[in-house]
Amino acid sequence: MPRPWRPIAAAKCCTADDHVVLGNLSRCRPTRADLSKKVAELRFFRRLSSSDLGSSPCSARLNASDEFSHSFGAGLYAFQLSELKAITHDFSSNFLLGEGGFGTVHKGYIDDRMRPGLKAQAVAVKLLDAEGLQGHREWLAEVILLGQFRHPHLVKLIGYCCEDEERLLVYEFMPRGSLENHLFRRISMALSWGTRLKIAIGAAKGLAFLHGAEKPVIYRDFKTSNILLDHDFAAKLSDFGLAKMGPEGEDTHVTTRVMGTHGYAAPEYVMTGHLTTKSDVYSYGVVLLELLTGRRAMDKTKPKNEEKLVDWAKPYLSSSRRLRCIMDHRLAGNYSTKGSREVASLALRCISPNPKDRPRMPTVVETLQGLQHLKDMAVSSGAWPPIVGRHAISAKTKPDNTANARRRSISTKLA
Known part of the structure; x- marks a missing residue:
């Protein structure tokens, strides 16, 4: 899966309209701690928050200001890195589902003994690219947003891992x-x-x-x-x-x-x-x-x-x-x-x-x-050419070809 398009709009790091702007990353590489501090100051995240992170291993780094607090949402599980390594066979390439700008995604299997109330199921584990800068902010945004929202047409976030410099997300597995x-x-x-x-x-x-x-x-x-x-x-x-x-x-x-x-x-x-x-x-x-x-x-x-x-x-x-x-x-x-x-x-x-x-x-x-129950199929109503694929006859050319065939038939009979 190709990495998402990321246009570079600025020549240096700056802050504008309360949004962190990362410019030329090759010349301007803030530390992850600095990035966490900037993210913590954004109104976007303060508006979403209602409680503190608690005693997770990354609390000290994320709570860069006393006013910065988050709600990770009821029902999210905090996983240990060792647990996620075990269920993905140490993030084996044999379990790789895809790769994007955030990092790699691996399939894993959890059982109901891992956490009370957690059912046995297949999961998708997204692993932050440690060399990336934007990934930390995206990890934080996903945990906060999906920790708050539940909907049948949003993928379910099961839990997260924040251990040392590692950032991971655990989702329900989507088989198709x-x-x-x-x-x-x-x-x-x-x-x-x-x-x-x-x-x-x-x-x-x-x-x-x-x-x-x-x-x-x-x-x-x-x-x-x-x-x-x-x-x-x-x-x-x-x-x-x-x-x-x-x-x-x-x-x-x-x-x-x-x-x-x-x-x-x-x-x-x-x-x-x-x-x-x-x-x-x-x-x-x-x-x-x-x-x-x-x-x-x-x-x-x-x-x-x-x-x-x-x-x-x-x-x-x-x-x-x-x-x-x-x-x-x-x-x-x-x-x-x-x-x-x-x-x-x-x-x-x-x-x-x-x-x-x-x-x-x-x-x-x-x-x-309102369109789900319509049965007027193009192929049965004559609105689709009889030959499909690379040699399909378009609506525009079909009459001309038919006319040419008719002319050839008449010429044969006259001969």
Whole structure:
């Protein structure tokens, strides 16, 4: 799994708008203690906190100010490093699930004897890259946020480890992996239209929950690799290290260092640093396009004019006839014609250049839920060419080819 895109926006370390800004890391490398102190001073974390860390081994380093306190949430378990090493076979490569900007993720197994009340289950253990700087802050953000919030469409944080310089997180294991793997790895079976719709609805519910919190949470890194799937393909959002407490009111914004993943980030956020919940809605629209087309948000292997999915797909979204030309050929026409039109229309609204024109996530959920029972499959209604795959005949070329065949037949008879 490629490391997330991290644009460098500043030439030196500084503090702006109550958000730590880390600039050129090769020339400016604050110690982890200094970083913890800066993080402790942020209003973002103070607003989330209600109690002290307690007597965990890292309390002294994290409590850089007397006013800094956190709520790790009821039900989170504090694990020892030795325990997590044991359940992952010392973080063996044979148990490696993936790797990102934070570090590596390994599969492990815990039994009900490890902690009172903890059921036996498979888990995913995320290990902080000790050489990284941003990882410590992301670890802290995830523990605080997921320690407070519980929702069927957010991945469940079971516990954490903070021992010496080590930072780890323990999540529920998601057996189907990420949406990214199912959409773009050709060795996997193609997701059906109904499953894609189910995933889109689940992910939308997760975002709607975050945006509807008392202090809205902006996810900031919504993408297919952060949408995990359980055994029944229920979608759950993961990786909250970049999440921010959002603005209150439609016309307000926060200014922050631009972070996220190229191709998913909203244009106004990339250009100005203005971040609102509507930035997440844009990213959601990009994922809808990926579900429709089976193409990545950014694909350098495509011709120059097709590299960015939004720019390439947008002209096709408002026409039913043109839309079928960009539908994922792996669906082979087994999708609802009306449903695909509605999803395309919704995606077009989500990726609007004007944030105010984008729908709110509850509206997105309501729209998609109304499409679940449509049965007008394109392949059975004649809206999909009879030959699929690389040699599929597009809607535009099919009449011409038929006419040419007819002319050839007439010429043969005359001869």
